Amino acid sequence: MKTRVARFGLQLVVAAGGVAFAAVLAYAVLSALKPGGEVLAVPLRWWPSSFEWHNFARPFTETAFSRYYLNSVVVGVAVTLLNIVTCTLAGYSFSKFSYPGRNAAFVVVLATLMVPLEVIYVPLYALVFDLGWVNSFAGLIIPAGTSAFGIFLMRQSIDSVPDELLEAARLDGAGVVRTLLTIIGPLVRGPIAALALFIFLMNWDSHLWPLLVASDDEHRTLPVGLAAMQANNLGASSVPMMMAAAVLALLPTVALFLSLQKRFVEGVAMSAGLR
Amino acid sequence: MTALSRPDQASPPAVNPRHRPSGAGTSRRRRVHGRDLLGALLSVPALALFAVFAIYPGLRVFYLSLFDYSLTAPPEFVGLDNFRFLATDPRFRETILNSIFYTVGTYLPALVLALLLALVLRRMTRGLGWIRLLYFLPVATSWVAIAVVWRLVLHPDGLLNQTLGLDVTWLTSSTSARWALVIMGVWKETGFFLILFLAGLARLPAEVHEAAMVDGANAWQRFWRVTFPLLKPITAICTIIAVIRGFQSFSPQVVLTDGAFGTEVVNQFVYKTAFESARMGRASAVAVLMFALLIAVTMVQLRVFRREDS
Numbered sequence: 001m002k003t004r005v006a007r008f009g010l011q012l013v014v015a016a017g018g019v020a021f022a023a024v025l026a027y028a029v030l031s032a033l034k035p036g037g038e039v040l041a042v043p044l045r046w047w048p049s050s051f052e053w054h055n056f057a058r059p060f061t062e063t064a065f066s067r068y069y070l071n072s073v074v075v076g077v078a079v080t081l082l083n084i085v086t087c088t089l090a091g092y093s094f095s096k097f098s099y100p101g102r103n104a105a106f107v108v109v110l111a112t113l114m115v116p117l118e119v120i121y122v123p124l125y126a127l128v129f130d131l132g133w134v135n136s137f138a139g140l141i142i143p144a145g146t147s148a149f150g151i152f153l154m155r156q157s158i159d160s161v162p163d164e165l166l167e168a169a170r171l172d173g174a175g176v177v178r179t180l181l182t183i184i185g186p187l188v189r190g191p192i193a194a195l196a197l198f199i200f201l202m203n204w205d206s207h208l209w210p211l212l213v214a215s216d217d218e219h220r221t222l223p224v225g226l227a228a229m230q231a232n233n234l235g236a237s238s239v240p241m242m243m244a245a246a247v248l249a250l251l252p253t254v255a256l257f258l259s260l261q262k263r264f265v266e267g268v269a270m271s272a273g274l275r
Numbered sequence: 276m277t278a279l280s281r282p283d284q285a286s287p288p289a290v291n292p293r294h295r296p297s298g299a300g301t302s303r304r305r306r307v308h309g310r311d312l313l314g315a316l317l318s319v320p321a322l323a324l325f326a327v328f329a330i331y332p333g334l335r336v337f338y339l340s341l342f343d344y345s346l347t348a349p350p351e352f353v354g355l356d357n358f359r360f361l362a363t364d365p366r367f368r369e370t371i372l373n374s375i376f377y378t379v380g381t382y383l384p385a386l387v388l389a390l391l392l393a394l395v396l397r398r399m400t401r402g403l404g405w406i407r408l409l410y411f412l413p414v415a416t417s418w419v420a421i422a423v424v425w426r427l428v429l430h431p432d433g434l435l436n437q438t439l440g441l442d443v444t445w446l447t448s449s450t451s452a453r454w455a456l457v458i459m460g461v462w463k464e465t466g467f468f469l470i471l472f473l474a475g476l477a478r479l480p481a482e483v484h485e486a487a488m489v490d491g492a493n494a495w496q497r498f499w500r501v502t503f504p505l506l507k508p509i510t511a512i513c514t515i516i517a518v519i520r521g522f523q524s525f526s527p528q529v530v531l532t533d534g535a536f537g538t539e540v541v542n543q544f545v546y547k548t549a550f551e552s553a554r555m556g557r558a559s560a561v562a563v564l565m566f567a568l569l570i571a572v573t574m575v576q577l578r579v580f581r582r583e584d585s
Contacts, residue, residue: 003494011403014395018409021462025412027434028424040430044437090321097314105322112329114573118523118542119566122549122558123332123339126346143328146321176313205417207526208542212550223419227530230423242423249420257415261408268414268467269474272512 025250032056032243039239056248058241059229064217065245068225071214075137075221076203079144083199084192086146091154092180096166106155113148117209125212139213140221144203149271150195157191158184194267197260204253222249336566339559346555357560367561369537370544376453377528377540378521381460386513388461389468390506394498396469397476407469414466422530425459429531452536456527463527464520468513475509476502511580518572522565541565 027046031039032055034048059065094106117124124143133139161184169179185192207223214220220228226249233242257264340357342350361367396407413421428434429445435458436443445455479502487501503510525542532538541561549558 007398010395011399014392014399015403015406017392018406021466022409022412024424024428024434024462025416027428031427039427040432042432042437044434086321086324089317093314093316093318097311097317099311099315102315102318105318108330109321109325112325112333114570115329115333115566116519116523116569118525118545119562119569120329120332120336122545122555122562123335124328125549126335126339126344126555127327127332129346142324145328146324148325151321170310176310176317201415205419207419207529208546223417223526226419226423227526230426230530231533239427243427246420246423250416250424253415253417254412257411258408261411264415265411265470265474268470272471272516 025254028243028250029247032240032247034240036237036240039243040236052240055240056244059245059248062241063229063245064220064225065229065248067217068220068222069248071137071140071219071225072204072222075140075210076200078137078141079203080196080200082141082145083147083150084196087150087154087195088180088185088188088192090146090151091156091158092184094151094155095158096161096163106151109148109151121209121212128213134213135216135219136213137219140210140219144206144209147199150199153191153195153270154188157188161187190263193260194263194270197256197263198267198271201253201256336559336562339556340563342556342559344555344559345553347553350556353556357557358564360557361560361564366539367544370539370541373453373538374522374524374540374542377456377460377524377538378518380453380457381464382517382521384457385461385464386468386510386517388465389472389513390510392465392469393472393476394502397473407473410466410469412466413463414470416463418463418526419530421463422459422527425455425462425527426531429455429459446532447536449536452532452538456531456538459527459531460524464517468517471509471513471516472506475506479505507580511576514576514580515573518576519569522569 030046030048033051033053034045034055035050035052038045038048090109094102128134128139128143131139133142165183166179169183174182205223206221207227210221210224211227214224217225226245229245230242339350341352341354343353343356344350392410396410399406426446430436431442431444435441435445443451445451483501483505487497492500522540523542524540525546528534528538528540528543534540534543545558545561545565548554548561
């Protein structure tokens with residue numbers, strides 16, 4: 001009895017904590033809808049006296065927000081597609097073929113997991129500068145075109161496709177690429193979706209690299225553009241507009257999370273090598 | 276790494292039971308070989324990207340750390356001067372301390388909180404599953420956008436002060452700015468580790484727990500003697516990830532404080548050294564030190580956790 005009460009109390013505390021965590025996001029959405037004078041009202045006012053939907057138009061009319069948004073979508077989709085192709089091909093190659101140097105190449109790929117962007121970005125920038133890719137989509141997309149985690153994931157997944165199945169396809173005269181598209185592809189659709197989600201989320205959050213290679217308005221992605229907007233709009237009258245911009249920037253990934261919870265959670269767990 | 280030691284699928288003679296006319300033996304072997312060659316080529320796009328955009332810069336960062344280099348002029352060899360400079364530079368030292376403060380301040384509470392929440396939330400299923408989603412939500416947010424939101428939360432008249440009845444100037448004082456970053460960091464990162472701990476708990480065998488329950492162990496004993504030891508490998512992984520994430524931190528410091536009020540972290544120091552002072556060599560030297568630190572931390576943690584294990 002005593003333990004049951006204690007457990008109920010504990011669960012109540014945890015539930016309240018969860019509500020407090022999510023309250024920050026609710027506060028952001030409601031602040032984006034408030035008239036300018038109410039966002040910092042004392043005492044705190046949760047519910048707007050009137051819903052100012054036009055706050056959501058302000059980032060588009062007053063700043064280059066639509067450009068940043070479009071850039072983030074374009075770069076995100078391009079990087080995701082590129083990763084699906086390069087990681088699936090490499091995973092297939094490392095899993096189902098034997099050739100000298102295969103295992104060594106795989107070990108080198110895994111070793112790059114130990115070297116984060118933060119360690120290499122100075123020479124990486126120098127390289128991209130020499131290639132003439134500063135302030136270009138190539139500079140944003142191509143260096144992010146593959147991932148060690150993705151190759152690892154795809155190799156593990158393709159490992160579980162039975163060799164007999166591939167052998168049968170081969171005897172039927174299917175080539176290497178057709179086997180990949182018609183036999184393996186459908187069987188690893190789940191891992192590919194997890195990879196796509198993971199890469200897109202990572203890219204949507206990416207700030208440091210785009211800040212270096214995309215400094216002009218034409219190529220800025222959302223994180224870079226939003227940070228610049230924040231620095232230029234410190235006044236209280238800009239708060240609803242900035243909240244609206246932030247909410248719009250959060251929307252795609254939060255929506256993806258809510259609609260694909262299970263995959264999302266699996267993806268996070270996998271990225272830590274737990275599954 | 277069991278995957279690495281698995282046998283090759285080569286062994287061609289046994290694979291194809293079909294009989295072929297004379298001479299087929301050699302031609303088939305050549306065909307298998309051709310297929311493997313094509314298979315090898317499939318890894319080229321990924322490997323080429325790695326070679327150019329990860330391995331080359333990864334090696335060049337060591338080389339550049341020995342040079343004075345401004346991007347536009349050719350590099351000039353200076354030996355260990357960059358490292359000597361850093362050893363005595365008070366600003367570099369301060370950013371290191373700030374990074375340590377942010378990493379420990381954010382990730383120690385986040386890890387503890389995530390573990391405790393996981394132990395409770397594990398049992399909260401059947402209609403209560405949505406509660407864990409509330410904690411997962413911050414994981415789906417991007418750093419810059421959520422930092423813009425937190426600027427308002429941390430405003431003197433913002434959500435935090437008004438809810439808790441405080442009067443703190445979170446973002447504009449050198450005593451509280453670092454704590455503001457920590458508070459936001461804990462909010463943002465706890466869910467990530469909660470996901471990892473829940474995944475880890477889900478993989479624990481239920482029988483062990485039941486056996487302990489039958490033995491009359493109380494909740495605390497069950498956690499400390501049974502669950503926690505089994506969670507050690509996951510705790511080790513989480514700690515390593517936490518340190519790496521902590522030392523890579525950049526966006527929250529840029530958006531919340533722009534590195535002012537004692538919040539400038541190592542990554543901002545590298546950025547400013549390389550791109551505002553145009554000292555790419557010195558910035559590379561910091562990167563080399565950061566790399567050494569990450570490797571050292573990883574090795575120490577793995578060793579500590581392994582020793583406790585045995």
